[in-house]
Amino acid sequence: MLGRVTAEPQPRPHxxxxxxxxxxxxxxxxxxxxxxxxxxxxxxxxxxxxxxxVSKHTIYRWWPSKGAVLLEAMAERARKLTPGxxxxxxADDLETFLAATFRTAVKVSGxxxxxxxxxxxxxxxxxxxxxxxxxxxxxxxxxxxxGLRQGExxxxxxxxxLVDQFFGLMWYRLLIGHAPLDDTVAARLVRSVILPx
Amino acid sequence: MLGRVTAEPQPRPHxxxxxxxxxxxxxxxxxxxxxxxxxxxxxxxxxxxxxxxVSKHTIYRWWPSKGAVLLEAMAERARKLTPGxxxxxxADDLETFLAATFRTAVKVSGxxxxxxxxxxxxxxxxxxxxxxxxxxxxxxxxxxxxGLRQGExxxxxxxxxLVDQFFGLMWYRLLIGHAPLDDTVAARLVRSVILPx
DNA sequence: CTCTTGACGAAACTGTCAGTTTCGACAACG
DNA sequence: CGTTGTCGAAACTGACAGTTTCGTCAAGAG
Numbered sequence: 292m293l294g295r296v297t298a299e300p301q302p303r304p305h306x307x308x309x310x311x312x313x314x315x316x317x318x319x320x321x322x323x324x325x326x327x328x329x330x331x332x333x334x335x336x337x338x339x340x341x342x343x344x345v346s347k348h349t350i351y352r353w354w355p356s357k358g359a360v361l362l363e364a365m366a367e368r369a370r371k372l373t374p375g376x377x378x379x380x381x382a383d384d385l386e387t388f389l390a391a392t393f394r395t396a397v398k399v400s401g402x403x404x405x406x407x408x409x410x411x412x413x414x415x416x417x418x419x420x421x422x423x424x425x426x427x428x429x430x431x432x433x434x435x436x437x438g439l440r441q442g443e444x445x446x447x448x449x450x451x452x453l454v455d456q457f458f459g460l461m462w463y464r465l466l467i468g469h470a471p472l473d474d475t476v477a478a479r480l481v482r483s484v485i486l487p488x
Numbered sequence: 489m490l491g492r493v494t495a496e497p498q499p500r501p502h503x504x505x506x507x508x509x510x511x512x513x514x515x516x517x518x519x520x521x522x523x524x525x526x527x528x529x530x531x532x533x534x535x536x537x538x539x540x541x542v543s544k545h546t547i548y549r550w551w552p553s554k555g556a557v558l559l560e561a562m563a564e565r566a567r568k569l570t571p572g573x574x575x576x577x578x579a580d581d582l583e584t585f586l587a588a589t590f591r592t593a594v595k596v597s598g599x600x601x602x603x604x605x606x607x608x609x610x611x612x613x614x615x616x617x618x619x620x621x622x623x624x625x626x627x628x629x630x631x632x633x634x635g636l637r638q639g640e641x642x643x644x645x646x647x648x649x650l651v652d653q654f655f656g657l658m659w660y661r662l663l664i665g666h667a668p669l670d671d672t673v674a675a676r677l678v679r680s681v682i683l684p685x
Numbered sequence: 686c687t688c689t690t691g692a693c694g695a696a697a698c699t700g701t702c703a704g705t706t707t708c709g710a711c712a713a714c715g
Numbered sequence: 716c717g718t719t720g721t722c723g724a725a726a727c728t729g730a731c732a733g734t735t736t737c738g739t740c741a742a743g744a745g
Contacts, residue, residue: 307691308741336732337732347732348693352692357733408609412528455657455660455661458660459657462656462663464656469622470652503715503720504712504719532701542723545721548704690741690743698734702731706726708723708726709722711723712720714719715719
């Protein structure tokens with residue numbers, strides 16, 4: 292309706308004061324820092340705004356909800372820490388991937404746990420988390436598919452199930468905290484799935 | 489200090505009005521029902537108090553926090569739905585256990601997700617969830633140990649890792665909601681771990 | 686240069702919810 | 716019947732998400 296009335300593809304290129312990308316970045320950085328350092332409960336929109344020297348108004352002009360801010364902060368920080376190497380030796384690559392993933396996850400566990408909690412009540416955060424985890428699953432799945440092609444995994448392996456077993460164990464230990472999540476776990480996991488020989 | 493001064497082991501057996509167990513039960517039942525039906529965000533202490541026809545005051549006299557109430561409600565409901573049979577055929581028992589566990593978990597997924605979210609900020613709920621899941625892990629671990637003794641699992645299986653892979657996958661799918669959690673999953677999981685033959 | 690547009694900070698405001706406190710019954714036991 | 720502790724009702728505090736209002740400032744248009 293509205294679009295028909297005006298019928299202007301790009302009527303006004305732009306005018307007025309431009310948004311400051313430094314402000315946006317400061318918000319994301321402070322959000323991630325707060326989540327990493329403090330308890331999740333200590334991280335409020337007001338706290339982020341204060342830490343970034345920004346008004347709440349500005350935050351809500353750029354993101355629709357608290358969950359959206361936290362999620363983008365997490366996604367950005369996670370993007371920086373992805374290995375993705377290929378030595379040609381499947382078992383080594385898988386172990387490297389898992390070990391690096393676990394190490395990073397433990398380092399930012401406060402952030403991950405907070406986002407997971409937020410996603411259980413905020414649909415925006417839930418959808419974002421679904422997309423974020425989908426990307427991570429796709430990466431691991433591609434790696435496992437290579438192992439399957441090279442005959443290092445049983446031919447009838449269910450890759451989706453395997454992926455969820457790995458990431459599931461990771462999240463389970465992160466969220467409950469009953470057992471460690473370190474390089475040893477990564478090594479044992481790899482040994483439990485690859486075919487002997 | 490205080491104990492020394494009085495020096496009375498059981499000074500006063502009891503006096504005054506007795507607490508009404510029906511009230512306690514009503515609170516737990518209503519809490520579990522609310523969590524099962526509605527969104528978790530719709531479940532507040534006020535809502536539970538109103539549904540149970542009880543004052544908030546009464547709830548807080550019996551439990552220290554919201555998380556404690558929800559956790560006890562969950563633990564009670566979960567206790568009613570444990571299989572624990574033994575047909576002698578390990579693979580069948582394992583599949584039955586997993587399938588029943590998944591079915592129940594999906595049915596009360598709103599409750600489980602809410603508790604998990606609560607446990608990420610309330611230490612009381614976190615400790616309770618740790619104990620609850622420890623019991624579940626112990627049960628599954630005992631079942632797997634039987635399979636190991638009977639030679640149906642690889643001799644070098646890491647049972648703790650296996651347990652966390654199973655429950656991890658369950659929670660992961662419950663919390664993210666990207667893939668189903670049904671009998672088929674249980675069957676495939678069993679097939680992926682037992683030795684052929 | 687000046688006017689318009691929109692980004693931004695400050696701060697007040699609304700609504701919800703956890704947890705506390707107060708008060709007035711009321712029930713059991715001595 | 717008095718003491719003791721349970722219970723409901725309701726007001727209250729404090730924190731926080733999200734909104735609104737207002738004044739200011741920066742950048743482009745004319």
